[in-house]
Amino acid sequence: MADRPKSNKEKVIILGAGPNRIGQGIEFDYACVHASLALREAGYESIMVNCNPETVSTDYDISDRLYFEPLTLEDILEIVTTEKPKGVIVQLGGQTPLNLALDLEDNGVHILGTKPEKIDQAEDRKLFKILLDKLGLKQPPSDTASSFEEAAGIAKRIGYPILVRPSYVLGGRAMEIVYNEEHLSEYLKYAVAASSERPVLIDRFLEDATEVDVDAISDGKTTLLAGIMEHIEEAGIHSGDSAMVLPPHSLSYKTITQIREATYSLAAELEVIGLMNIQFAVKDDELYILEVNPRASRTIPFVSKTIGIPLAKLATRIMLGEKLEKIGFAKEIWPPYTAVKESVFPFNRFLGVDAVLGPEMRSTGEVMGIDTEFGLAYAKSQLAAGTKLPLKGNVFISVKNKDKPAAAAIGRKLKNLGFDILATRGTASALIAAAGIPVKEVLKISEGRPNIMDYVKNGEVQLIINTPSGVKPRKDTVSIRAVAVAHNIPLITTIPGAQAAVSAISKLRQGHFSVTSLQTYYHALAKTTIT
Numbered sequence: 001m002a003d004r005p006k007s008n009k010e011k012v013i014i015l016g017a018g019p020n021r022i023g024q025g026i027e028f029d030y031a032c033v034h035a036s037l038a039l040r041e042a043g044y045e046s047i048m049v050n051c052n053p054e055t056v057s058t059d060y061d062i063s064d065r066l067y068f069e070p071l072t073l074e075d076i077l078e079i080v081t082t083e084k085p086k087g088v089i090v091q092l093g094g095q096t097p098l099n100l101a102l103d104l105e106d107n108g109v110h111i112l113g114t115k116p117e118k119i120d121q122a123e124d125r126k127l128f129k130i131l132l133d134k135l136g137l138k139q140p141p142s143d144t145a146s147s148f149e150e151a152a153g154i155a156k157r158i159g160y161p162i163l164v165r166p167s168y169v170l171g172g173r174a175m176e177i178v179y180n181e182e183h184l185s186e187y188l189k190y191a192v193a194a195s196s197e198r199p200v201l202i203d204r205f206l207e208d209a210t211e212v213d214v215d216a217i218s219d220g221k222t223t224l225l226a227g228i229m230e231h232i233e234e235a236g237i238h239s240g241d242s243a244m245v246l247p248p249h250s251l252s253y254k255t256i257t258q259i260r261e262a263t264y265s266l267a268a269e270l271e272v273i274g275l276m277n278i279q280f281a282v283k284d285d286e287l288y289i290l291e292v293n294p295r296a297s298r299t300i301p302f303v304s305k306t307i308g309i310p311l312a313k314l315a316t317r318i319m320l321g322e323k324l325e326k327i328g329f330a331k332e333i334w335p336p337y338t339a340v341k342e343s344v345f346p347f348n349r350f351l352g353v354d355a356v357l358g359p360e361m362r363s364t365g366e367v368m369g370i371d372t373e374f375g376l377a378y379a380k381s382q383l384a385a386g387t388k389l390p391l392k393g394n395v396f397i398s399v400k401n402k403d404k405p406a407a408a409a410i411g412r413k414l415k416n417l418g419f420d421i422l423a424t425r426g427t428a429s430a431l432i433a434a435a436g437i438p439v440k441e442v443l444k445i446s447e448g449r450p451n452i453m454d455y456v457k458n459g460e461v462q463l464i465i466n467t468p469s470g471v472k473p474r475k476d477t478v479s480i481r482a483v484a485v486a487h488n489i490p491l492i493t494t495i496p497g498a499q500a501a502v503s504a505i506s507k508l509r510q511g512h513f514s515v516t517s518l519q520t521y522y523h524a525l526a527k528t529t530i531t
Helices: 027-041 073-083 101-106 116-123 125-135 148-158 181-191 253-269 300-307 311-319 374-384 401-416 425-435 452-457 475-486 495-509 518-522
Strands: 011-015 045-049 065-067 087-089 142-145 162-166 176-178 200-204 210-219 223-231 244-246 273-283 286-293 338-344 365-371 394-398 420-423 439-441 463-466
Touching (some): 011 027, 011 073, 027 311, 065 073, 101 116, 116 125, 125 142, 125 253, 142 148, 148 200, 210 253, 210 311, 223 253, 223 300, 253 273, 253 286, 300 311, 300 338, 300 365, 365 374, 374 495, 394 401, 394 425, 394 452, 401 420, 401 425, 401 495, 425 439, 452 475, 463 475
Parallel strands (some): 011 087, 420 439
Antiparallel strands (some): 162 200, 210 273, 223 244, 244 338, 338 365
16 A cells, blocks of 8 residues: 655544434534534644544545444554544533543543533533532532432432433433432332443423433633523433424523623533533523533534534634634624524334423424524424424314413414314313313223224324323324324424423414525624624
């Protein structure tokens, strides 16, 4: 083999995200590509390490050099020995390269950006708790367990429901909300084998909380919020699956101020250089920290497109030593329009799979809708995701007991918009009693014929609102959701999602729907910066 041409440029290695699977966002590849382009623009030789042929980062013209190798310590050390780079970027490829940061540094590799010991401080549960206590920030009660007995004791102490998950996983894999000790025993028996080497993480699950994602960028001295994203679905739905709205549309000024202050404090304490993502939960006007990731998040492309700032490119320049003010991003941007990120799911490729959302990520992509108001932005996001919200017809509603008061208000709004309401016996009684609207009662699948499945198959249902009930999904509700997917009927499995859909339908019925380019929206940004 011929010798490679020698280069006089300094080299920087970027670690990609590795193989993809359902429930692992490709958004990290976006960040890696932007980093490579930024390196080349800055006069460096960019070296990409990734092993997925379906990514843009492995295209021949993205980087100066590509190593199609596994993202393991041994392989990366061999590449570092060969290339002798100025440093390695680990914060743009998701959790996989981040997990290697400490070991790489221990082997003499210079990590660009946030220091590995600070990354570990955010990743290690005990160190992170000490950090939050120091800053006076709250988090849900949590602990780690290495056995069922230990886990059961923790659950009794902090109270059910709990969120349980294995250590160091991607996309919320094997994450589950557990409601009692029997459920916990099943989880530890079939989903995860807990041990001292692989402890299970246990958090008190905050029911009915609003989850919030924050992306920020810091140069070690100045920190700026890039975006505060309010989840449309309640806490408990994985952030990669939940629809999000930017700017937040229902958070109070007090809560937004607390979020901003907490972000600045965490960035300073972790000495962040580059990107950082924080997941908050808001319950009863109290702010809780769920997780801090000193790296690029899967929402970076969405935020970048919303505010017109290439965050991954800027973060790369910061890791090389530049400052935010010098590169032209010195003020927080608060858009005068609304952007909604919606996830795209593969359920129509796996007929019979339950299409309910939960803490384990199941999406395979995402889309974006922008408009001057929330209802239309949400409608556009649904259309882009392949969901055509109906403007008339029948809506089938079947929800768990806890959701029936909210479902009554939704049913009343839909009736006022001209829809007819179908419901199973329990939900129908609740809607009639609370909302006073006419509801046609339909049979469950197990109650005889014609039942809800017959209505769906005959094309007599245009929208389904069905929230799962119980620890285990009932066979009836799983079948309803599966047949909705099979017949391409819009399916909503959360109350906040249903409320957003009603808002969108209301706006669509008014006939105001226009398409505007991103560039046109960007022209309005100059007037909305916050110092």
